[in-house]
Amino acid sequence: MAAWLVVGLGNPGPTYATHRHNVGFMVVDELARRARASFTAPRLMRAEVCETRLTASGIGGIGADAERVVLLKSRTYMNESGIAVSKASAFFKIDPAHTIVVHDELDIDLTQLRLKLGGGDNGHNGLKSIRAHLGTGDFYRVRFGIGRPPGRQEPADFVLTSFPASARDDVAVEVGRAADAVEVLIASGLAEAQNRFNS
Template sequence: MTTWLVVGLGNPGPTYAAHRHNVGFRVADELARRADAPFGAPRGMRAEVAEARLGTSGLGGFGGTDKVLLVKPRTYMNDSGIAVAKLAAFHKIDPAQVVAVHDELDLDLGRLRLKVGGGDNGHNGLRSLRAHLHTGDFARVRFGIGRPPGRMEVHAFVLSDFSAAERADVELEVSRAADAVELLLTEGLVAAQNRFNS
């Protein structure tokens, strides 16, 4: 039996919930909804965790023995790796079985990209994961949010809500990113890249 750790990156609390930086949390929520798996807060883990089974057709499906932990760190984005490393150590999960879902400035809204490894590209959540897992060799589902308009600072942009015009696209992309995670888990990285990398 394989145990996967799928971590949505974001900041905890209602203040941040709709921000561009929190799309990882929204994808984790969508995956938990599909699996009918409620989030709980395991003692000492500094994260909300939902436990699901992976069937041949995806999360919550039949015939599966693999386990999937859906994770939303309760630390702030910059310390995400603390929660992820604790969970990985407790459940004996190798970094190769970790999937991080995160916002990506270098991709326009409506584009996804899956890969394994690489740098953090200035993303503080990825930087923290790499530091605490002692490797960058985990899978990433990169959710495009585009670049800030005009002279807007990156920090202000990622910590702002999507515009009214973008919200329908965001809902669609959250669903598509959840599809990409499920395909990555059931059929592997190459199959997921072939279908979703744009």
């Protein structure tokens, strides 16, 4: 049974940990927490990875129906995310058809998710890098809405700021929903996941 690669996009290090651009990291961290599994940093991988399995009872389960899942957080900056993704894809022998990328999305309001297969990068440097290194954009995306910046703030500055305190509870709920969406996408397919989580 082919393994799945779940990539959370973000920038490494504590400076960026709470930024809007790092919601992908937050979601894969939540999946690792559910699986009671830890990230390691294999030499030359340029990423932190966490290996686990997904069964009908959820992530971290064991059983004959278990699907192998590799969670990944790049140790490069966002615009070089594709380096880590291509290295992990080659090492774990996972092709783009079994790759899910979780990322922030300016064109979707906060508290909304959209799942899709393929598409453009919409100016997202992490997606652009992954497409370049994999040679295709035909991977699954879990698009986590962060909304547009207020006033005249530049989007590039907006994504590198933290969510306001007033939104933190909503963000925590949405991180959980995005993690649920990844589990359903792997277990039941895109159509079922879109029916349940697209808003």
